[in-house]
Amino acid sequence: MFSPKCKAHLDLVSMTRWQHFKHAFKIVIELKKAEVALLIHMFVPRCCETYASDKIKELAKSFEEDNKIKLDYTQE
DSSP: OOOHHHHHHHHHTTOOHHHHHHHHHHHHHHHHHHHHHHHHHHHOTTSSSSHHHHHHHHHHHHHHHHHTOOOOTTOO
16 A cells, blocks of 8 residues: 555654554644644734744754754755
8 A cells, every 4th residue: 555665664663554653643733633723824914923933943852853854054
């Protein structure tokens, strides 16, 4: 059902399909919360001033720790 590339990715991250799905879904939820905070901030600048950027930094740090990788933020 999954392509060899998909299977290779799951092996690389040491997750089953279900574990990967749950992990990715949790990230989606966190990003959606950041999206709502940005929408609120867009109309009421004093609200949620740093929530979205803090959440993105937190997720990036989590990726680095979980995957033992260093993310390159300078890519164009």
